[in-house]
Amino acid sequence: MASSGKKKATIYDLSVLSGSSPSTVSAVLNGTWQKRRIKESTAELIRSLAETHQYTANRQARGLRSSRSGLIGLLLPIHDNRYFSSMAQTFEAHVRSKGQCPIVVSASRDPEEERKTAETLISYSIDELFICGATDPDGVHDVCEAAGLKHINIDLPGSKVPSVISDNYEGGRMLTEAIIRHFQATLPLAPDELYLFGGRNDHASRERIRGFRAVKQELLGADPDACIQPTGYAPNNARLAFEAFYEKHGRLPRGLFVNSSINFEGLLRFMAGHPHENFADLVVGCYDYDPFASFLPFPVIMIRQDVEGMITKAFEVIEEARPQARIHLIQPELVQPRTALTGPLDALRDIE
């Protein structure tokens, strides 16, 4: 690949060119020169030399010396999903606005991989780590703790440091209620016509399920265990669960609470094998927002988690001196069918 490049200029090069010492050059270029009483004219000279020689500091050297890197990490389960990708997008904007460099990595919901990934990031001396949706937040905590790295949990809580998460109980309630109300004008739902699919034994799923069951009890008067089907997060497992149900009952439940957009993809895979008409009376509630899903041929009620709110709060909390290991709840938002919300992309100007 193209590599004719001469070596990058260093403070030593500039020190020779300017006739001052490396430390002076360093001070001028990193902004501490006032403190070091460098003459304005000297600074000016060095700055212009740096400009013409396209100097940029070697961050590895700086980081080595200062044991900080300017990197702020975000550990995600996956990239390929609107919820997490908007998390990445929003995170990036925040980090950039602080003049630091975001580094976003995914760890596939694997506790071992989460820890190893954290180790790797630590070996680059990242300054802070945002742990988002980790399967084992406390495992990652131990790794961070041992390295003295500031960190915080998002999306799924840990018990050792503060966590900023959606109010999943309330969100679960809102979504369940919205599904039920959607049927009230016509043929009201029976308790065993409203199922929850997807998710597993994590805090978010448990809270959503708790909200789901509570509202079913309140509004439908019953809450059969069989209506809870935590099939994990893989789309294909969800698909299999839908197939199994369909096989057994000859149809889907009229009301579906789908635990995440990833699980919803499992529903799509199921549907690909069946004609649309089979789902004429279906109402789906999905715990996650996706603009395209909102316009599907059956009513899709969605929950949009407040990603911007969570990231903002997380940055506030992580800066606190002695943060308590408490959970900060961020309210999610109910999104009616056929709604196209704006997202982080709308903050970007479109360069034509």
Place this chain on the structure above:
Amino acid sequence: MASSGKKKATIYDLSVLSGSSPSTVSAVLNGTWQKRRIKESTAELIRSLAETHQYTANRQARGLRSSRSGLIGLLLPIHDNRYFSSMAQTFEAHVRSKGQCPIVVSASRDPEEERKTAETLISYSIDELFICGATDPDGVHDVCEAAGLKHINIDLPGSKVPSVISDNYEGGRMLTEAIIRHFQATLPLAPDELYLFGGRNDHASRERIRGFRAVKQELLGADPDACIQPTGYAPNNARLAFEAFYEKHGRLPRGLFVNSSINFEGLLRFMAGHPHENFADLVVGCYDYDPFASFLPFPVIMIRQDVEGMITKAFEVIEEARPQARIHLIQPELVQPRTALTGPLDALRDIE
């Protein structure tokens, strides 16, 4: 945040503990010890000490010395979109399998930001840079070139180094033809009933438009200029264009070629203000695949670009000794309506 952490162990700590010199410790731990004729027993001792003290090398120090970092960068326009997020997901898997650390950053389609972001990555001594969907690939090239950094273009081509991109002309043809054929059984399309919306003056859009026009000429016998509406990539600009058309004609064209899923979101925003029934005879072709979009209430034909293929090819090409600045075309795939394809996530096991 939690920071009781003792300092991390260094080779100097281990050298004291083991009674050997730092260089010996270094050699043992980085695998060059055979070459240095270190006794197996010495190596064993050091390895066990490293184990019990949880030693991990400081990559900034290593990178400073060796002027490599183990980081491989991916520069994206945005995160928050299934095409680019699957790019990130796939890229990450490839980099991890090479034992290196992926670093994914977005630059908002802004040429200036693209260059600055590349500069930043370079200051961390990244080893390679994959430039994906850049508005100004050659501008980024100059920055990389000056730093002697290996790089390659993906998705949008540059003229200075190899590029791996979709065959957008062929994809445009396929998609256009599929839209037209979709109407042939019923009431065939007239030339002025098939419009293209979205995209701008970039290579991908130009090629897709070229394919679009060619097929219209071939199959419909005409290709009016007015049918090309390159509204940029922002969803809201696309929405405005649809509104304007609707205002003027009282309806949308029956056939729509939408340049990207982001532009498609603009169509959704337009639709949110109008009842579904208005779009009973609509057929949309979208140049990008999104599983939810594929199941919308009107036929949506999509193009899935071969992300895995592009990334694989890019890794091959970037390793070549003297790569030519040529364009490698990767064939995209036509996706019929109501199709739920598997993606990079399916490679992950689901931990229950």
Place this chain on the structure above:
DNA sequence: CTTGTTTGCACAATCGATGGTGCAAGAACT
């Protein structure tokens, strides 16, 4: 028992930036 080899490792310079300390020249003051 001397000379030549091989084995096994230690030493020290180096990557580029940072920041504490020291010191000369000029200004201010007595």
Place this chain on the structure above:
DNA sequence: AGTTCTTGCACCATCGATTGTGCAAACAAG
């Protein structure tokens, strides 16, 4: 003129790992 400040910068150790070089001890050969 002598003393004390202040200004303006240079010097040097340091961060942790890599790597070329040198050298003693162990061993083999004659």
